Amino acid sequence: MQTIDLATTPLRDLNAMLQAQTDNTNQTSWEIVNPKGAHALAVGLDAPIEVTVKGSTGYYCAGMNKQATVRVTGSAGPGVAENMMSGTVIVEGDASQYAGATGRGGLLVVKGNASSRCGISMKGIDIVVHGSIGHMSGFMAQRGNIVVLGDAGDALGDSLYETRIFVRGTVKSLGADCVEKEMRPEHIEILRDLLERAGADASPEEFRRYGSARKLYNFNIDHAGEY
Template identity: 80%
Template sequence: MQTYDLQANSLRELNAALHAQTADTNQTAWEIVNPRGSHAIAVGLDAPIEVEVKGSTGYYCAGMNKQATVHVHGSAGPGVAENMMSGTVVIEGDASQYAGATGHGGLLVIKGNASSRCGISMKGIDIVVHGNVGHMSAFMAQSGNLVVCGDAGDALGDSIYEARLFVRGSVKSLGADCIEKEMRPEHLDILRDLLERAGSDAKPEEFKRYGSARQLYNFKVDNAY
């Protein structure tokens, strides 16, 4: 286990050390203490390593992540796991605005609530929020799955392209071109798998599915689910 104290050492050194890890590294377990809300902790990782952050983080934690598992034992500031490509990011507390924005792949789990614009412009990432999400979540979402075990705020899925939105609680309002859709067996399977991987005991049958009415963008059949 490599332990790194962000109060004693620089963020740049930490990220450089994490970037230096390769696919066959032996240093697979990292612990970051005293994050104190710093920005850009563990961004741009590209190795199968596990990073435990012991506290709350500021802007852009675990952005652009590939392969790595980043686990924040606290809350995360704006833009956590922004543009994630693969791997797993778990936030034990809450996440601020635009969590998982533009993410292409991987799994983002938020055990608390996510605020506004969660999954904005998501492009293939899977996001599971144990609590609620704020307004304009999944705005212009293109692909991937957003699972909300609590409630969704105003304008869910506004201007959505193709992405699956699953909400267990209430939806304050749906955004333009976002509608409720039928839950078919294949959707329940996707949901069951995501909930299990995200450590949620919610039942897939309790959720409703929302998606694109496909009236707002120039629909191409290749995009269809």
């Protein structure tokens, strides 16, 4: 295992090392110590490597991730796993605002809570939050799944497209055009798989599903006041 100490190694050097790994690398296991809230840690990775960050990170940790598994043992600042393409990002603590924003693929797991705007404008990523999520989560979310074992804040799924949102606890309020939908067998299967992959101890039957009412897809003169 490679251990990199950010107290002595510049952040850019670390990211360059991680980004230089290829599909065939022998250096598949990395540990980063002393992150102390640094920004843009382990961003732009594109290799099947495992990176463990021992501590808490700042803005945009594991952004644009492809293939890699990035684990943060503390909490993550704003924009963790932003625009992730594939791979897995696991935050053992809490995640700040817009976790997984615009993500196109892969799995983001937050073991604690995620704050506001979780999964904003996501386009295919799966996000599983063991705790609760803040307001405006799933805003304009287009594809993928958001799974919340705790509660959801205000305006969940506002202006939602085709992302599925599963919440076990309470929803403070639904955003415009977001509605509760029936749980069909295929949704139970999707949820069971996500819960298992995220190491979440919960039964899919305990969740409710929310999705788009698809009323905002086309301009409707009778709804002019709502746009």
